[in-house]
Amino acid sequence: MAKSQLALIVLAAGMGTRMKSDLPKVMHPLAGRPMVRHLTDTVSALSPDEVVVVVGPGMEQVAEAVAPARTVVQAERLGTGHAVMQAREALADFTGDVLVLYGDTPLITRETLERMLDERHGPKDPAVVVLGFKPADPGCYGRLVVGAEGLKAIVEWKDASHDQREIPLCNSGVMVIDGKRLWSLAGRIGNDNAKGEYYLTDLVGLARHDGASCSFVLGEEEELLGVNSRAELAAAEAIVQRRLRARAMENGATLIDPPSVWFAWDTRLGRDVVVWPHVVFGPGVTVGDGVTIKGFCHFERCRIADKAEVGPYARLRPGAEIGVGAHIGNFVEVKKATVEDGAKVNHLAYVGDARVGAGANVGAGTITCNYDGFDKSFTDIGAGAFIGSNSSLVAPVRIGAGAVIGAGSVVTREVSPGALAVTRASQMELSGWADRFRDRKKAAKADTK
Ligand code: UD1
Ligand code: CA
Numbered sequence: 250m251a252k253s254q255l256a257l258i259v260l261a262a263g264m265g266t267r268m269k270s271d272l273p274k275v276m277h278p279l280a281g282r283p284m285v286r287h288l289t290d291t292v293s294a295l296s297p298d299e300v301v302v303v304v305g306p307g308m309e310q311v312a313e314a315v316a317p318a319r320t321v322v323q324a325e326r327l328g329t330g331h332a333v334m335q336a337r338e339a340l341a342d343f344t345g346d347v348l349v350l351y352g353d354t355p356l357i358t359r360e361t362l363e364r365m366l367d368e369r370h371g372p373k374d375p376a377v378v379v380l381g382f383k384p385a386d387p388g389c390y391g392r393l394v395v396g397a398e399g400l401k402a403i404v405e406w407k408d409a410s411h412d413q414r415e416i417p418l419c420n421s422g423v424m425v426i427d428g429k430r431l432w433s434l435a436g437r438i439g440n441d442n443a444k445g446e447y448y449l450t451d452l453v454g455l456a457r458h459d460g461a462s463c464s465f466v467l468g469e470e471e472e473l474l475g476v477n478s479r480a481e482l483a484a485a486e487a488i489v490q491r492r493l494r495a496r497a498m499e500n501g502a503t504l505i506d507p508p509s510v511w512f513a514w515d516t517r518l519g520r521d522v523v524v525w526p527h528v529v530f531g532p533g534v535t536v537g538d539g540v541t542i543k544g545f546c547h548f549e550r551c552r553i554a555d556k557a558e559v560g561p562y563a564r565l566r567p568g569a570e571i572g573v574g575a576h577i578g579n580f581v582e583v584k585k586a587t588v589e590d591g592a593k594v595n596h597l598a599y600v601g602d603a604r605v606g607a608g609a610n611v612g613a614g615t616i617t618c619n620y621d622g623f624d625k626s627f628t629d630i631g632a633g634a635f636i637g638s639n640s641s642l643v644a645p646v647r648i649g650a651g652a653v654i655g656a657g658s659v660v661t662r663e664v665s666p667g668a669l670a671v672t673r674a675s676q677m678e679l680s681g682w683a684d685r686f687r688d689r690k691k692a693a694k695a696d697t698k
Contacts, residue, residue, distance in 0.1 A: 257297045257347075259302045261304050262305040263353060267477050274352070274353055275311060279355060279485055279489045280486070280489045281515075283311075284485075289318060291357060292350070292359075301319050301321060301336040302319070304320050305326065321335045321338075327440070329449035332449070334447070341432070346366060346428060347426045350422075354475045355476065356473070356474055357380075364466050365425045369427070374427075374462065375399065376426065376459075377426050377456050378426075381421065381468070382421050387419050392409055392416040392418065393465055399463055399465075401457060402457065403453050422449075423473075494510060501519075501522075502518040502519075502523070505523070506526035510530075514532070519538035520538045520539070522536050522537075522538070525541075528546045537556070537573075539555055541558045542560055543560035549566055551568065551583075557571045558577070563580075564581070564583070567584065568585030570586070570588065572588055575591060576593040576595055578594065581595070581597065584600070585602050587603075589606050589607040593610050596612075599616045601625075602619040602626065604627075606630055606650060609631070610634075613639070616640075616641050618641050618644060627645050628644045628647075633650055637654050637658065640655075643660060647663045649667065651666055651667045652670065653669045653670075654670050658672040
């Protein structure tokens with residue numbers, strides 16, 4: 250049987266009042282990207298034919314984040330059923346499966362969605378498949394009322410009888426609906442209930458009334474965590490990080506202390522990478538094979554090639570490119586700079602807007618002076634050059650291949666390949682001066698007593 254077409258509707262019109270934030274709730278990041286993108290990316294693995302995100306007024310940021318997916322604005326928040334109706338025009342001719350997800354429930358897995366789609370195309374041809382779960386604390390979730398012929402209804406907690414409130418099986422909110430039947434059912438949802446809202450959950454009762462069957466699939470509480478507060482955001486982050494750590498180790502990286510390593514959603518580690526404790530990977534980091542990352546490093550939008558050694562305490566900022574076998578040591582910051590193969594920047598240095606040629610050695614305390622308060626300028630260090638400790642390279646400046654810079658130099662002009670440049674004052678010596686100085690000072694102090 251040909252796979253049925255799939256449309257996704259994401260409900261994201263909620264303001265997220267309890268987040269106490271200027272940012273729409275679904276824009277709060279998990280592992281460095283907005284929650285809503287976690288959802289759309291999870292579903293993209295199922296190749297949806299249509300994606301419609303329902304947002305509230307003034308949520309242009311969400312529209313940008315989910316582009317090229319379509320967004321529709323729900324002007325008034327009249328309930329989940331009303332929110333889904335906003336997608337009606339966009340999906341008027343759609344006859345495949347319609348998956349409804351909540352933007353603030355970002356941890357749902359592809360496997361669970363696949364199970365729901367399988368159920369939808371099972372022998373009972375259910376009009377609606379609901380994802381149920383049995384939370385440790387069922388609280389105020391809607392409850393699934395199940396009979397001999399499957400799912401009979403979803404009752405909202407506020408509308409539920411005492412007995413219904415005892416049901417442990419709860420509604421996660423995730424549903425797959427037969428697109429051929431969705432709009433005729435949804436158009437009949439009313440708002441005569443405890444909250445005066447249009448409940449999407451009424452679809453089940455309406456479908457049953459028409460003689461169609463409905464069913465449910467069981468999900469894990471962990472993947473159905475909803476984010477309504479900063480505390481729940483942190484709990485969701487912890488789950489995402491656990492998954493990312495597990496994935497890194499499955500792919501052949503050693504994490505010596507997994508809980509202290511923080512990944513971004515797109516971190517890519519090669520094989521036999523060893524990560525020591527307390528390392529943070531921001532977005533956009535790629536690490537090659539056999540790289541060792543010692544403790545307390547911070548990385549963002551950078552690339553580390555095979556067999557490099559980085560840290561402890563290194564900071565790689567956007568545009569840092571670390572070559573094969575290169576060494577970046579403690580308290581070294583690299584920004585928008587290429588450190589070519591085998592080069593070493595081992596201690597206390599700032600390398601920004603620069604190239605460090607292959608095999609060059611940048612001594613402790615070296616600074617590329619890349620900014621004059623207005624413009625950024627480039628420092629080019631040739632292959633095999635040696636930059637003595639505590640040198641300032643005032644950009645724009647070029648150090649030729651194999652050149653040597655004497656320690657403590659302030660380099661403002663081009664240095665030819667193979668040359669020595671030293672700019673510090675030359676050393677002088679006055680023999681016996683120190684002793685004479687101390688004698689004079691002691692005598693002066695004695696006089697004043
Ligand atoms: C909903 C379910 C409930 C389920 C619970 C799971 C209904 C009627 N109830 O209740 O059975 O147990 O989720 O968390 O569906 N939204 C809009 N526009 C609206 C209303 C909501 O976009 O007009 C969005 C919200 O932003 C949110 C999602 O829909 O992402 C769920 O809305 P919410 O009000 O939290 O539903 P619950 O009352 O929690
Ligand atoms: Ca909710």
